Amino acid sequence: EVQLVESGGGLVQPGRSLKLSCAASGFTFSNYYMAWVRQAPKKGLEWVATISTSGSRTYYPDSVKGRFTISRDNAKSSLYLQMNSLKSEDTATYYCARLNWEQHYYFDYWGQGVMVTVSS
Amino acid sequence: DIQMTQSPASLSASLGETVTIQCRASEDIYSGLAWYQQKPGKSPQLLIYGASSLQDGVPSRFSGSGSGTQYSLKISSMQTEDEGVYFCQQGLKYPWTFGGGTKLELK
Numbered sequence: 001e002v003q004l005v006e007s008g009g010g011l012v013q014p015g016r017s018l019k020l021s022c023a024a025s026g027f028t029f030s031n032y033y034m035a036w037v038r039q040a041p042k043k044g045l046e047w048v049a050t051i052s053t054s055g056s057r058t059y060y061p062d063s064v065k066g067r068f069t070i071s072r073d074n075a076k077s078s079l080y081l082q083m084n085s086l087k088s089e090d091t092a093t094y095y096c097a098r099l100n101w102e103q104h105y106y107f108d109y110w111g112q113g114v115m116v117t118v119s120s
Numbered sequence: 121d122i123q124m125t126q127s128p129a130s131l132s133a134s135l136g137e138t139v140t141i142q143c144r145a146s147e148d149i150y151s152g153l154a155w156y157q158q159k160p161g162k163s164p165q166l167l168i169y170g171a172s173s174l175q176d177g178v179p180s181r182f183s184g185s186g187s188g189t190q191y192s193l194k195i196s197s198m199q200t201e202d203e204g205v206y207f208c209q210q211g212l213k214y215p216w217t218f219g220g221g222t223k224l225e226l227k
Contacts, residue, residue, distance in 0.1 A: 104153070
């Protein structure tokens with residue numbers, strides 16, 4: 001059974017940093033692209049970051065580019081999101097998701113999510 | 121960026137009723153579309169990918185169709201457990217984008 005378990009969320013002041021982790025199990029982690037997706041309270045979904053199987057390629061939307069860094073440790077089956085210079089608009093539930101491909105990329109498994117609140 | 125527009129924003133349906141949700145892309149996404157269901161307090165779950173392929177384990181009352189810029193998700197017979205919010209997502213071009221969501225309630 002595929003499982004994705006996020007951790008590391010919490011309350012952080014604007015301008016500070018936070019690092020999220022995602023522990024994966026139930027599949028060969030190193031064979032899959034992985035991603036982070038967030039959801040602001042009562043809002044829709046926003047893709048945040050993607051990383052290739054080896055970690056050599058990463059992709060971000062403009063809203064987080066230069067502030068967030070996605071990384072992975074295939075030996076530990078773990079995914080990370082380093083978030084720097086946090087803003088109030090980064091307040092959201094952050095989901096770790098596995099990516100699959102068939103003509104296009106889609107998120108086939110999601111974690112339960114971890115809440116990040118950016119506030120003074 | 122490719123904009124994804126869903127309609128309606130909300131709807132209510134009776135048990136056994138057929139429900140259709142629309143998703144329009146701002147440019148051709150060549151069937152690079154997925155649909156997700158999110159129940160209150162839960163993470164999204166994949167229903168459909170490639171515009172019309174049913175994810176393993178998803179009931180056959182769910183189906184997807186469309187091409188170009190216009191796509192739809194159909195629930196052939198509304199059930200209690202189908203209440204939730206439905207999102208479409210294009211995974212063809214970065215940045216990947218989601219529709220705003222359609223809230224489905226039981227009438």
